[in-house]
Amino acid sequence: MYIFKLDEMPRASVVQKIKYKELKDDPRWVGRETHGAAISGERMDFALIEKPPGTGSKNIHHPNEQFIYVLQGQMKCNVGDVEQIIGPGHAVHIPPNVTHGNVTVGDETCLYITVKDKSWTLEALPEGMTIEEVKAKE
Numbered sequence: 001m002y003i004f005k006l007d008e009m010p011r012a013s014v015v016q017k018i019k020y021k022e023l024k025d026d027p028r029w030v031g032r033e034t035h036g037a038a039i040s041g042e043r044m045d046f047a048l049i050e051k052p053p054g055t056g057s058k059n060i061h062h063p064n065e066q067f068i069y070v071l072q073g074q075m076k077c078n079v080g081d082v083e084q085i086i087g088p089g090h091a092v093h094i095p096p097n098v099t100h101g102n103v104t105v106g107d108e109t110c111l112y113i114t115v116k117d118k119s120w121t122l123e124a125l126p127e128g129m130t131i132e133e134v135k136a137k138e
Contacts, residue, residue, distance in 0.1 A: 006048045009037035043118055051075065051110045056103030060124035063131060066094040066116045068102070073110030075102040099127060 013035055038047040056075060068077075074087040079100040086092065094100050096119075104110040125134065 004037075004039055006037045009048075011035050011037060011050065041118075045116045045118060047114050049112050049114055051102075051104040051112075053104050053107055053109065056101065056110075057124060058101040058103065059099055059127035060101055061097055061099050061127065062116075062120050062124045063096050064117045064120040065096050066114060068092040068094070069113045071111045071113065073104060073108040074106050075104050075110045075112075077102045 034047075034049055034051075036047045036049040038045060040046075051073075058078075068091065070086055070088055070090045070092075072088060074085055077084055077086050077090075077092055077100075079092060079094055080098050085105060092102075102110075120131075125131065
């Protein structure tokens with residue numbers, strides 16, 4: 001399939017939890033669900049993400065490059081040592097292995113598009129957890 005209507009796609013967890021489910025018991029794991037509509041290509045993952053007020057992630061990292069484009073709502077976004085409240089029209093570039101996070105602020109659900117290369121999954125790792133540690137559990 002080449003053409004998708006995201007508004008008509010079911011909203012579900014877009015992280016690849018099954019492969020690393022044994023790590024969910026680790027207290028460092030990011031205990032969150034990321035819901036939205038996701039499309040997985042050969043080299044990129046594309047998702048429309050919904051984050052209700054007060055939800056999000058802090059101090060995470062992953063080896064894949066990521067872009068975020070905000071469509072609705074606002075989020076407190078940090079990438080490396082830069083932190084800013086962003087909203088519709090803002091784009092964010094997250095280089096590989098850079099600690100980052102975003103939390104929805106205000107009363108409105110934040111809706112954003114994210115694109116990641118497929119060198120890793122859509123899931124992120126919490127601060128202090130290494131890729132080698134994850135791969136050792138495979």
